[in-house]
Structures are given as C-alpha cells and as structure tokens.
Amino acid sequence: MKDKESLASLSRGLMMTELSTTSLLLTEISPDYWYNKTGCQIHSLTNVILDGVTALICLFGLVGNGVVLWLLSFFIKRNPFTIYILNLAVADLSFLLCLLVGLILLTVQSLFCFYKFWQFMRYLQLLFLFAHNAGLYFLTAISVERCLSVFYPIWCRCHRPKHLSALVCALLWALSCLVTGVVSYFCYFGVTKHCRMSDIAMYVLDFLIFGSIMVLSNLILFIKVRHSSQQRQPGRFYIVILLTILFFLIFAVPFGIQRFGWYFNYVNIPGEICNLLASLNSSINPLIYFLVGSYRKWRFRGSVKVALQRVFEEHADSREDREATRTDTMEMAN
Numbered sequence: 001m002k003d004k005e006s007l008a009s010l011s012r013g014l015m016m017t018e019l020s021t022t023s024l025l026l027t028e029i030s031p032d033y034w035y036n037k038t039g040c041q042i043h044s045l046t047n048v049i050l051d052g053v054t055a056l057i058c059l060f061g062l063v064g065n066g067v068v069l070w071l072l073s074f075f076i077k078r079n080p081f082t083i084y085i086l087n088l089a090v091a092d093l094s095f096l097l098c099l100l101v102g103l104i105l106l107t108v109q110s111l112f113c114f115y116k117f118w119q120f121m122r123y124l125q126l127l128f129l130f131a132h133n134a135g136l137y138f139l140t141a142i143s144v145e146r147c148l149s150v151f152y153p154i155w156c157r158c159h160r161p162k163h164l165s166a167l168v169c170a171l172l173w174a175l176s177c178l179v180t181g182v183v184s185y186f187c188y189f190g191v192t193k194h195c196r197m198s199d200i201a202m203y204v205l206d207f208l209i210f211g212s213i214m215v216l217s218n219l220i221l222f223i224k225v226r227h228s229s230q231q232r233q234p235g236r237f238y239i240v241i242l243l244t245i246l247f248f249l250i251f252a253v254p255f256g257i258q259r260f261g262w263y264f265n266y267v268n269i270p271g272e273i274c275n276l277l278a279s280l281n282s283s284i285n286p287l288i289y290f291l292v293g294s295y296r297k298w299r300f301r302g303s304v305k306v307a308l309q310r311v312f313e314e315h316a317d318s319r320e321d322r323e324a325t326r327t328d329t330m331e332m333a334n
Helices: 002-011 045-074 080-112 118-151 153-158 164-188 195-229 236-251 253-264 271-294 304-312 319-333
Strands: 033-035 041-043
Touching (some): 045 271, 045 304, 080 118, 080 271, 118 164, 118 195, 118 236, 236 253, 253 271
8 A cells, every 4th residue: 555655646746755645645636546456556548648748848858958968068169158058958858867767667557557666766756856956056056147247247257267167066966966865865765754844945945045046136137138238139148048047937836836835735736737847847948049049030040059059159248248348347447
C-alpha cells in the first residue's frame, strides 16, 4: 500500500518531496487515478494526453537547448551574459531530460505494472529539483547583471572582475546543490518532522526571495530603459530578458504555487498541467532567442547561429548601454 501511495504522489508531479505523507492517498488526490483488480495504476485519457504533449514539448526543448548549448560553446564569442545563458541552457536541458525520463518510467509502470524503478525515481526527482532551482537562480542572476550594466555601465565595462560570471554561476550551482541536499536529507532519505519546514523554506527562497529580486530588477530595468531611450527601439538582448522573465512568470510560477499550496490544502492544480507548464518554461527560451534574433523589418530571416549572434553579441554595444553610458558621463562632467 505504501508503494501505491508513493506512485500516486509521483503521478501528480515529479517534484513532490513529502512522499510518505498520508494525506496524499490516491482517493484524496484525484478521481482520474485508480487501481484495477491486478493492482496496476490506471490513468484517465485526459492525463495520458497531457503527459504525451508534455513529452513532445520536452523533446523539442531538448533539441532547442542542445542547439543553444552547442552554438554558445563553439561558435559565439564569449561574454559575461553568454556564460549565464550557457548555464541556463544546461539547467533547462537537465530539467527537461529528467521530466521526460520520469514520464516514460511512469508510463511503463502504469502499462506493465513494473514498479522496479521506484528507487531510481527518487534520485531522478532530486536531479529534477536541482535543475529547476538552478534555472531559477540563473534567471535572477541575468536580471540583476543586466540591471547593473544599465545603471553602472562604466563600472561594468572597466572595473568588473573578468571571471565574475563564472564565479556567480559556480556559486548558484552550489546553492542549488545545497538546497536540494537539505530537502533530500529531511524528506527523501528518512522523512523527519523537519521535512515540511525544509520544503517551505525552499519555496520561500525560490519564489519569494529569488523570484522577487528577478521581478524587481526587470521592473527597474524596464522603467530606466523606457525613460532613457525615449522613443528609441530597445536592443534585442533587453527584449530577450523581458520575454524570458514574462514566460517564466506565466509557466513556472503556477508550478511552484501548486507545490507550496499542498502544505496548506488550498491549491488543487492538476500535476499534469503543472508539468506541462514547467516543460514549456524550460523549452521556450531557445525559441525566444531565435525569433528575437532573426526578426528584421517585419520578417524572420537568417540561420539559428546568426540569430543568436545578433542577440548575444549585440548587448556589448546596445542602445540602452550607450544611452546609460552617455548619461553617466554627462553627470560626472557636471
């Protein structure tokens, strides 16, 4: 019975951490799941379709992030922002891979009553959680770095440490590892009374602290750029950041709200929908890079490589940077 309760929790979303909580019984979760006479878990047609669509999105996202990773690694000139984008692509690719493998294993378990993957699924959830947190942290770092480059362009051009981006990325990977390790210690490998508190602390860190910093940085950046540029069209990299954060708020926030709301029994968003939205969040960034980079005179033209070069090599001399530098120079002269 314990295995059945755990599998029911997994089908609601791979990122659920309190696997042994008795309140997550199958009959209390959703009428769309039940067990037949042989003990096999049966899924509704709606959930099967949603999982299938999610798997297809994961495949496209893996290809897109793989292309971005390949081009940024070998064909596009490195700069502080491409290092962040490179690490973000690694996090998104890892997230999508874990989600896709998890969906495949759950389908196999459902169709063939083969439950030998249970231990492996625990480790897969940890990688899933690790990649999800890292992606959020990198988006926040990109937002803050971009905001600083607009407000303090002279410092960023002349005094910024050369390897700052690489150091920040390493620290963010370590932070994600630490957060995942704490949750796994209290929740996965021996559930303790601190499990619920550690999960809540993780969501507070992710969405109330890092999420707030991300939104606030982009709001300040938007006001600053619109005020200084007046009616000039903003640069491509600036548009990419705003679109990336906008889609994150649309697709990833419900994913976190659902998990956080489980502890207070007031959110009942189907896990399949949250997984679908989360897969869209990790898959859409390469499409944003391409569309923004290839858009020219009301047409989309150019190869993927050229589009990414326009986006990631443009920011070094973008309009908002030139405008901010000119403003700071005038203020210093006065």
